[in-house]
Amino acid sequence: MTILFVAIGTKNRAKTLAITNIVSMYFDNLEFEQFAVPSDVSEQPFSNDETRQGAINRALHTLNASGADLNFGLEGGVHEMDGQMYCCNWGAMALKDGTIITASGAQFLLPDEIAVQLRAGRELGPVMDDYTKQKDTRSSSGAVGVFTAGLVDRTEMFEHIVKLLIGQYLFLLNTNK
Numbered sequence: 765m766t767i768l769f770v771a772i773g774t775k776n777r778a779k780t781l782a783i784t785n786i787v788s789m790y791f792d793n794l795e796f797e798q799f800a801v802p803s804d805v806s807e808q809p810f811s812n813d814e815t816r817q818g819a820i821n822r823a824l825h826t827l828n829a830s831g832a833d834l835n836f837g838l839e840g841g842v843h844e845m846d847g848q849m850y851c852c853n854w855g856a857m858a859l860k861d862g863t864i865i866t867a868s869g870a871q872f873l874l875p876d877e878i879a880v881q882l883r884a885g886r887e888l889g890p891v892m893d894d895y896t897k898q899k900d901t902r903s904s905s906g907a908v909g910v911f912t913a914g915l916v917d918r919t920e921m922f923e924h925i926v927k928l929l930i931g932q933y934l935f936l937l938n939t940n941k
């Protein structure tokens with residue numbers, strides 16, 4: 765039976781789980797490999813454009829490193845609307861032939877005491893660790909888990925994006941038949 769090779773462009777546990785959980789729901793005979801690839805955007809993306817570009821860059825670097833069938837890049841960032849800061853999330857999936865599928869996910873409001881620190885140049889990950897007095901929250905609940913009282917964690921948030929990517933891929937497969 766043919767194996768479907770899936771490459772994951774991060775070592776972050778929350779993102780990785782989102783990809784393995786969702787891809788396993790729709791495909792069999794999978795082989796996963798992780799690659800620590802650059803996003804080629806700021807460590808803390810500050811717009812939807814930059815966050816989306818980070819996801820695309822990660823997916824393309826992952827494709828170059830792996831040559832896999834499906835290559836995922838997921839990126840978190842922030843952007844401002846009407847003086848309020850939102851966390852935004854994007855995903856990209858690169859296919860072997862270079863086709864890129866993109867989707868964005870949930871956006872949620874960051875409290876002002878977090879936003880001021882990001883405007884001063886800090887990254888959301890360490891700011892959240894300070895705020896929660898925990899380590900590496902970016903790999904577990906994430907900011908989304910904290911500010912939704914645990915109702916939505918970072919894995920679940922990225923799972924929705926991965927589902928949108930896989931769904932668009934299946935649509936492409938069906939329409940190109």
Ligand SMILES: O=P(O)(O)OP(=O)(O)OP(=O)(O)OC[C@H]1O[C@@H](n2cnc3c(O)ncnc32)[C@H](O)[C@@H]1O
Binds near residue numbers: 775839851890905907
């Ligand atoms: O190892 P990688 O894949 O880079 O995973 P990451 O956790 O650093 O995630 P991103 O680079 O995509 O996110 C950009 C920045 O925003 C932070 N960030 C984004 N979403 C977050 C969340 O839900 N909780 C905590 N930090 C978050 C993250 O820690 C980075 O500082």
Ligand SMILES: [Mg+2]
Binds near residue numbers: 807
């Ligand atoms: Mg990062």
